[in-house]
Amino acid sequence: xxxxxxRPVTKAVIPAAGLGTRFLPATKATxxxxxxxxxxPAIQYVVEEAVRAGLDDVLIxxxxxxxxxxxxxxxxxxxxxxxEAKGDQFRLERVRESAAMKVHFVRQGxxxxxxxxxxxxxxxxxxxxxxxxxGDDLIDAxxxxxxxxxxxxxxxxGSVIALMEVPPESVHLYGCAAVESRxxxxxxxxxxxxxxxxxxxxxxxxxxxxxxLDPSVFDVLEHTPPGRGGExxxxxxxxxxxxxxxxxxxxxxxxxxxxxxxxxxxxxYLKAVVRLGLDHAELGADFGxxxxxxxxxxxxxxxxxxxxxx
Numbered sequence: 399x400x401x402x403x404x405r406p407v408t409k410a411v412i413p414a415a416g417l418g419t420r421f422l423p424a425t426k427a428t429x430x431x432x433x434x435x436x437x438x439p440a441i442q443y444v445v446e447e448a449v450r451a452g453l454d455d456v457l458i459x460x461x462x463x464x465x466x467x468x469x470x471x472x473x474x475x476x477x478x479x480x481x482e483a484k485g486d487q488f489r490l491e492r493v494r495e496s497a498a499m500k501v502h503f504v505r506q507g508x509x510x511x512x513x514x515x516x517x518x519x520x521x522x523x524x525x526x527x528x529x530x531x532x533g534d535d536l537i538d539a540x541x542x543x544x545x546x547x548x549x550x551x552x553x554x555x556g557s558v559i560a561l562m563e564v565p566p567e568s569v570h571l572y573g574c575a576a577v578e579s580r581x582x583x584x585x586x587x588x589x590x591x592x593x594x595x596x597x598x599x600x601x602x603x604x605x606x607x608x609x610x611l612d613p614s615v616f617d618v619l620e621h622t623p624p625g626r627g628g629e630x631x632x633x634x635x636x637x638x639x640x641x642x643x644x645x646x647x648x649x650x651x652x653x654x655x656x657x658x659x660x661x662x663x664x665x666x667y668l669k670a671v672v673r674l675g676l677d678h679a680e681l682g683a684d685f686g687x688x689x690x691x692x693x694x695x696x697x698x699x700x701x702x703x704x705x706x707x708x
Contacts, residue, residue: 408455409528410448413515415461415506429464431533436675440661443536451544456501457522459515471501511629517619525613532607534662541656551610556648560608569596572604573633587640587649592626592633614646
């Protein structure tokens with residue numbers, strides 16, 4: 399283990415400058431990252447994940463009309479005073495949770511892709527390895543993907559990305575990795591392709607939204623031309639690092655088989671709300687009982703409608 403790899407990773411970057419067009423009109427005036435998942439906005443789950451992994455310095459990359467993100471991670475004194483006056487300590491503590499997190503903000507300026515958003519973090523991150531967490535992917539708090547990725551970075555150096563096995567017909571929705579030298583759930587990455595044709599995909603291992611990046615990625619991004627969609631793709635920069643033998647080069651992957659909730663698609667967002675709602679400490683039991691009754695009534699209604707149509 400080199401001394402460079404042994405330096406603890408303490409910084410996390412969360413890109414949040416997207417327009418959220420798939421959720422219009424809900425996101426016309428509300429950032430998609432602030433859409434609630436049960437009783438917290440999606441962005442708070444991601445920040446909490448970073449903090450649990452020991453990353454206590456979080457930078458959120460924002461754009462226009464994202465002021466609600468900054469407000470959420472700030473104190474709202476009037477609300478706190480009102481809850482305190484009512485003696486509502488439970489809700490007061492929940493409101494203060496987000497304000498207690500060490501969160502910084504910087505604007506991306508122009509939406510030029512994920513690679514560009516990551517590069518915007520260069521001044522804040524400096525010459526340190528750092529994590530990137532995409533807000534569309536929520537990782538269950540009972541799984542420790544990010545912690546494992548940090549351990550792989552400490553052992554092997556370079557950069558580490560999260561991978562997930564997907565059906566071959568779905569690889570065109572993701573970045574896809576060519577891999578070798580698998581040890582348990584850790585692989586060495588030899589190549590990356592952004593949203594390949596299924597017939598040309600090197601594997602069914604899709605890149606999901608967790609990265610631990612060596613700071614050398616910034617120099618690579620500066621020389622990475624626009625790729626798919628006319629945007630600067632982080633996948634292209636990682637492809638360069640995967641083939642590099644220079645200090646900071648090399649990319650490993652952690653194949654994740656745990657609980658992941660996709661909030662970037664409307665249907666998957668609804669599924670995420672149901673799954674996390676069922677696991678909620680306060681609401682889960684009652685919600686599960688109601689959901690069972692609802693499903694039974696729905697099945698009974700469908701059966702009756704089918705009988706009438708015969």
